Amino acid sequence: MTPTPNPVQALQQRAGASIISGPWPTYSQFKGFPERERWTIYELAKAGRRAMEEKGFEMSEPYDAFVRRITQELQL
Template identity: 80%
Template sequence: MTPTPNPAQALQQRAGATIVAGPWPTYIQFKGFPERERWTLYELAKAGRQAMEDKGFEMAESYDQFVRRVTAELEI
C-alpha cells in the first residue's frame, strides 16, 4: 500500500531526479471562462509542466493523467 504523499514532503529524490508528488495546481476555478481562455490556460499548464521536466523534475502524475485531469477541470 502506498501512503498518501504529505504536501510538506511533495519533493522526493529518486535516482538523481526530484519527483514532484503533488499537490497539483487545480484549474477548476477557470471552467467558467470563455473557451479560448480555457485553451490558453491548458497550454500554459502544459508549458509549466514541460519547464519543470526540462529542469530535471519528474512528475509522479503521468502525462496522460495530467492531461485528463486538466482538460476535465477546464471542461475542454
C-alpha cells in the same frame, strides 16, 4: 537534532532528480471562462509542466493523467 527532510526532496529517482508529488494546481476555477481562454490556460499548464521536467523534475502524476485532469477541470 537532525532536521526532518522535506518529503518531496526525500523522493529521488534517476541521477538525483526530485519527484514532484503535488499538490497540483487545480484549474476548475477557470471553467466559466470563455473557451478560447480555457485553451490558453491549458497550454500554459502544459508549458509549466514541460519547463519543470526540462529542469530535471520527475512528476508523480503521469502525463496522460495530467492532461485528462486538466481537460476535465477546464471542461475542454
